[in-house]
Amino acid sequence: MRIRKGNLVEIITGKEAGKRGKVLRVFPKQQRVAVEKLNLIKRHTKPTQQNPQGGIVEREGTVHVTNIMLVCNRCNRRVRVGHKILDTGQKVRICRKCGEEI
Numbered sequence: 001m002r003i004r005k006g007n008l009v010e011i012i013t014g015k016e017a018g019k020r021g022k023v024l025r026v027f028p029k030q031q032r033v034a035v036e037k038l039n040l041i042k043r044h045t046k047p048t049q050q051n052p053q054g055g056i057v058e059r060e061g062t063v064h065v066t067n068i069m070l071v072c073n074r075c076n077r078r079v080r081v082g083h084k085i086l087d088t089g090q091k092v093r094i095c096r097k098c099g100e101e102i
């Protein structure tokens with residue numbers, strides 16, 4: 001997965017295109033992520049002990065990784081991601097525009 005939890009991403013397709021949010025969860029097998037406050041789905045829930053009222057709960061749905069792009073903090077825009085190997089041998093992702101680590 002090129003996207004990780006906590007990354008800032010922008011939706012590039014669909015009705016929420018252009019919106020940004022932080023990645024909450026990553027599902028590598030499905031190649032999907034849940035993004036904070038985006039792609040909300042309404043769940044009708046039955047009353048439970050934790051939620052005695054039941055009713056409608058909004059929660060984040062998932063987005064396929066091909067529908068999002070990482071946002072570079074320095075460029076403040078969505079960017080293509082490259083890779084760089086550090087002297088320590090560690091592989092990091094960088095912004096192809098400015099070279100900033102993402």
Ligand SMILES: [Zn+2]
Pocket residue numbers: 072073074075076079095096097098099100
């Ligand atoms: Zn950049």
